[in-house]
Amino acid sequence: MNKQEPVIAIKNLNHYYGKGALRKQILFDINLEIYPGEIVIMTGPSGSGKTTLLSLIGGLRSVQEGSLKFLGEEVFGVNQNKLVQMRRNIGYIFQAHNLLGFLTAKQNVQMAVELSDRISQAEAMAKSEMMLRAVGLEERINYYPDNLSGGQKQRIAIARALVNRPPLVLADEPTAALDKQSGRDVVEIMQSLAKNQGTTILLVTHDNRILDIADRIIQMEDGLLTRNSSNTVIQS
Numbered sequence: 191m192n193k194q195e196p197v198i199a200i201k202n203l204n205h206y207y208g209k210g211a212l213r214k215q216i217l218f219d220i221n222l223e224i225y226p227g228e229i230v231i232m233t234g235p236s237g238s239g240k241t242t243l244l245s246l247i248g249g250l251r252s253v254q255e256g257s258l259k260f261l262g263e264e265v266f267g268v269n270q271n272k273l274v275q276m277r278r279n280i281g282y283i284f285q286a287h288n289l290l291g292f293l294t295a296k297q298n299v300q301m302a303v304e305l306s307d308r309i310s311q312a313e314a315m316a317k318s319e320m321m322l323r324a325v326g327l328e329e330r331i332n333y334y335p336d337n338l339s340g341g342q343k344q345r346i347a348i349a350r351a352l353v354n355r356p357p358l359v360l361a362d363e364p365t366a367a368l369d370k371q372s373g374r375d376v377v378e379i380m381q382s383l384a385k386n387q388g389t390t391i392l393l394v395t396h397d398n399r400i401l402d403i404a405d406r407i408i409q410m411e412d413g414l415l416t417r418n419s420s421n422t423v424i425q426s
């Protein structure tokens with residue numbers, strides 16, 4: 191696997207918040223490579239810099255210092271247009287799943303297809319239905335998010351993130367609001383879809399119960415990457 195070109199290659203990355211006397215370094219000399227098809231889980235205490243690193247990798251913040259390559263292309267120094275283009279190749283799954291309440295499950299997923307592809311509405315609809323079936327929501331495609339459980343909403347968010355088959359999916363605490371079983375279901379769906387599509391997943395979590403789905407676990411502490419090793423948890 192490591193012979194392939196990395197999806198993400200980070201070298202000597204630093205990041206700061208604030209200006210002047212209030213400027214504070216948050217990330218310190220991060221070095222990290224993530225390869226196609228890998229599932230990487232990032233753990234670490236609150237405030238250690240996980241979300242900051244995830245948002246840099248996701249093109250949601252500009253890189254201030256160091257090198258970050260996405261699919262072989264340098265992200266440091268690029269303009270906002272380039273960042274927007276980069277985001278089209280990334281699926282995002284966040285804790286507050288950001289579904290639009292006035293759209294049904296199917297319309298929420300379909301919107302992501304229509305935004306990124308120049309395909310017909312019929313095709314977009316078919317793709318969305320197929321994806322919602324893949325996450326086990328075939329009975330709920332015409333429901334509005336308000337009438338669905340937390341786990342079901344998170345599954346729509348997964349369908350939306352994966353429907354365009356992006357090379358990279360970023361997930362920030364995708365199970366935080368879910369009970370044990372729903373959390374498990376959600377990550378197993380992500381895992382199997384990712385393995386089928388060859389998608390790379392980087393997932394931030396405090397949830398120790400899902401560590402076994404990772405190929406690799408990395409840990410942040412006080413802005414430093416303190417662990418970067420293959421997962422030794424027995425895979426179920």
Ligand SMILES: Nc1ncnc2c1ncn2[C@@H]1O[C@H](COP(=O)(O)OP(=O)(O)OP(=O)(O)O)[C@@H](O)[C@H]1O
Binds near residue numbers: 207208235236237239
């Ligand atoms: N926009 C911001 N402006 C200033 N400081 C910030 C900003 N965002 C985060 N921070 C600070 O940067 C540090 C790292 O925050 P970050 O959200 O990356 O940590 P985290 O590991 O994701 O935490 P959590 O697990 O609680 O989400 C914290 O000390 C936080 O207070």
